[in-house]
Amino acid sequence: MMWPFDRCRINENDLFKHDWRSRSKVQVPQYIFLKWTLAFLVGLLTGLIATFINLVIENIAGYKFLAVFHFIENERYLIGLAYFTGANLILTAFAAVLCVCFAPTAAGPGIPEIKAYLNGIDIPNMFGATTLIVKIFGSIGAVAAGLDLGKEGPLVHIGSCIAALVGQGGPDNYRIKWRCLCYFNNDRDRRDIITCGASSGVCAAFRAPVGGVLFSLEEVATWWRSALLWRTFFSTAVVVVVLRAFIEICNSGKCGLFGTGGLIMFDVSDVIVTYHATDIIPVIIIGILGGFLRSLYNYFLHKVLRLYSLINQKGRMHKLLLSLTVSLFTSVCQYCLPFLAKCQPFDPSTTEACPANGWSGNFKQFNCAKGYYNDLATLLLTSNDDAVRNIFSSNTPKEFQPVSLLIFFALYCILGLFTFSIAVPSGLFLPIILIGSAYGRLLGVFMGSYTNIDHGLYAVLGAASLMAGSMRMTVSLCIIFLELTNNLLLLPITMLVLLITKTVGDSFNPSVYEIILHLKGLPFLDANPEPWMRNLTVGELAESRITSVTLCGVEKVSLIVDVLKNHSQWVPYCR
Template identity: 70%
Template sequence: MQARRLLRGGPREHRRPDHLAGAAAAEAEQHADGQPPRHGRCQGLPHREPRLRDHRERSVQARLEEPVERGGAPVHLPQVGHGVPHRPPHRCHRLPHQPRHREHLRPQDAPHGAARPRQKYWAGFLYFAGINFGLTFVAAVLCVVFAPTAAGPGIPEIKAYLNGVDTPNMFGAPQLIVKIIGSIGAVSSGLDLGKEGPLVHIGACLANLLSQGGSGRHRLRWRWLRYFDNDRDRRDLITCGASSGVCAAFRAPVGGVLFALEEVATWWRSALLWRTFFSTATVVVVLRGFIEVCRNGRCGLFGEGGLILFDVGDVTVRYHAGDLLPVTIVGVLGGVLGALYNHALHKVLRLYNLINEKGRVAKLALALAVCALTSAMLYVSPFAVPCTACDPAFGEACPTTGKSGNFKRFNCPDGHYNDLASLLHATNVDATRNIFSTGTAGEFRLDSLLIFFAVYCVLGLFTFGIAVPSGLFLPIILMGSAYGRITALLLARFARIDHGLYAVLGAAALMSGSMRMTVSLCVIFLELTNNLLLLPITMFVLLIAKTVGDAFNPSIYEIILDLKGLPFLEAKPEPWMKDLTVGELAAAKPRAVTLQVLERVSTVVEALRSTRHNGFPVLDRPRPGVSELHGLVLRSHLVAVLKKRWFLPERRRTEEWEARERFTSAELADKAGDVDGLDFSPEEMAMYVDLHPLTNTTPYTVVETMSVAKAVVLFRSVALRHMLIMPKFQGPEISPIVGILTRQDLRAHNILGAFPHLANKRKTH
């Protein structure tokens, strides 16, 4: 985006229209005769003294006597009352209301809008709110009725899945379709949300469908893709999909790779680096192709722009030691405001959870109520600020009344624009582009920026959490850019860096203070702005904001994960966990359900129906009186055996080729089904199942004396679902298995529920 020059701050000289000059001259003559002007005596109206503007202190006669340059020589205009015939104005003629100041006019005081009836404003609001209402209704109905998991950004669920938590119905074809259509409706309705989070979810949904070879529910299957239908490849593909979504949203390929590494991926392998890079490179090539197709307005209002969204690369950034003070203030404010935003959003989301539990109607009503609030605030807020005169140095149309344009007229007179309406009545991308623009220190007033920041804070808190696809990135960027410019205006004595660059630093600081990311955000903002000279101070601001934010509360995504009840394991265990052993933790649980390698069908069915466990330890008796651990069998494998009715009439061990003939890898990779609908005859219940071919004989085991802190680190780093606990001493009368731990058992609040005395140690740490 081309940098725009500074607004000239001084007042403009407005030439007086000829028909007003004559009327004012007649009024001056009446004052000279000692007679009051007769404006209000027509039709029985009471007499009122005329209001004079401050800048009319000179008489009209004196202004008319001033020489005017014509052709290089001064020429005196003829004077009223000195030989020039003059027709006084009609006694019922009223002077149009003129504003008090030249430079800043109130929108409601504009000459072209003063004569409009009040119904025009109501009609405009109803038209504006009605369209927003309809678009929000479509997006909310799709999410409430067809795909409830498509609401929200989807990034917390992606983080949870890559951490080992599989949320049902999260990455299917219905979620993909609803996410695309719902995002279009939600963003177009003017709600304070972005498309970045939904794009990340869309990329993950596409990756999941590719890993499964299509959608079996909708009979869309590609057999050649079934090779990727396993947990490891599915995780890798979803990681690539998430990075591709960030790349598509910000047009930042390297930033997308680092976002996947820093934020969403729990387990990172070297092979993932080039795979995610290949994915983002493909996205950039496709984006570039569509940009070429959409040149010259072929794709409408939203089809313009290049690979760099907010280009400030033509600005040479020079900063010195004195600039560290305002930059540090921006970073500290970013951390504090980010933590406050997370805290307030946590409270609002808890309230929304109570409302959403009341059913579909409550969800839909909440979304429509937020839409009505948004429309009202966006429509009314620009009336609170005065109009600003256009500067001829802008280099573009000013003011504008069409669908696009950076200087919205919004009921202002000719030659003026409303700076707050230019931000609120533009798309989020255009608003960010305007507020990031360089060389525009006087384009936005301080009161307009304060109102803009307050409006987006309120709408951001109440919009996130309703039943529509939504993202957090762009609303936080807009709030941060506003407070960055506010800081530059308040610290103008110290701020020698361009105000647009302070907006960039404010946006980066607030995102880091809320999301607690550093490396990926730094690269994303460099790719967004195309200015490598910003790198040192951007790194400085991000580190300060993250450090300050971490001192108050967790990141916004961790808060959402906790509210959704997803058992996400953090990389760092709680300090008090080292005082508890896994043996003590297993003793506080019910005894583990075990199976024998040759087990009766009735025992297997009873174990599946009486528990919800997804893994069962398998024991073997090599000789009488001796029992040893053989391995671990998954619930899904047991269900597959029961569905296939692979039973044996006698106790014997089967060969591996028998299992390969009976089961395919795809069947064993399917998720566990329900056994309640399976019926077995008494003869079948008395038969046996050989678990040798289906058992994982090398499960991860730990000794009962290991601390819970070490167990958490091992569980997370190796991507485990189950961890078997072995006794410290072996013997004939000792069971080879002490217990089994799952992800839920290692969560901090679950441990504190079983061991309340550890809460005191938690406070001391």
């Protein structure tokens, strides 16, 4: 498939330079002011929409779990299973129908496509108004359905869509045709504003403004300038202000069943960081095993994505059936597997509330007697965000049994493979964090008295390790986890884990985003060529002899169109 290329840079020819010289002294500061105004609007709208998504998801999932636990308390387990499965199927069908029928480009995380666009590939319908609407409501349905996916990747895509629409003055059919917006009718300014949107999306997902800027710099953007750094940071700062304002409102109880953790993701600022020189060995083990496990996971994910691409090519109905099948399997496993776990006595010395069957909380009573809790139900029968908060909890070394953690780890490894790439908006961040936190906590249990590191800290390091092993990012991930934990003491061991994991992972296979780019046939031009490419010539790359067509500096449009139609494979050559 041939993808149209955007120009990677503004063509600074004589006409471009003449246009800039002809602008008055008022137009130049007006252009600069508008760039900052658009960056402000992108941050503001991204923060508002991210808050809306999170509030709706928390309330839908909260009322769903309240109804399910009502049936469980009355020992009506089959009715509870039917209600839980039916509600999740309806929510999944809602998200899948939106993506399949209205905006297929809204399915998936959207980050690989954004990365390709910022590299110069023009992907049709990637940043349209329909894609934005489907991404918002599809994310609500998919995440509220309890699927093993997150809203972090979709938020990056949502921020980019907002930026593209704001930069061009709205949707194509209802575009505002102000003369000042014509300043941004070029590829460079459009890429810059979309980069601001991507950074704002990451910031909205993790409440990490610096991490959002570094994510775009390290992973998404191909071309970067110092002026763009300031505007992206300004956009993420606006997002943080919006999120913080809504946190204050929700803390007063005006947001329904909204959680008490972080507004968008989670808050692990209460993790107590104490470690010594002897704890370096467990940290190195986490990094090495994390890089190996995630490379193996990327290998199997590549196989599953190829299988799904064959299924999705058969039509819309196959896409819908695949999504519903995954939802049914996920719901049955989440509801039934906690019956395999043994009830644990509750430790009254902890600061947490007594076990209950509420919609949130760190100890779920489930089918246990009063004063006991089911640790596997605490992880499975809750929202993904609450599951992360529970497994990240500190000063609870005996809360989760090794068998329960192993079941949770194995289940979410399987669900992560088969949930990603179904026809719903999905993100990779949260599934990897769930798997990594279980992996890290398991290692903490096995280390026993050898180490002084808290089990909650092991979970944080395990999540960071698997994220680095999958996405091959270091700096941005380190800052994101630093902003999440709000503890500078975590910085040295997090850096060590990320560096080791990336080194191990790079020796096996590429990152998950590079795998998706390859499977979708999206070309990506690296900043620097491989060493073996330095001595290649155009003749060695061409499949057949190229017909030479000479065009003058000024030609008729009809002649140029005729040349493009009659020569499907051509290489431009300027002299």
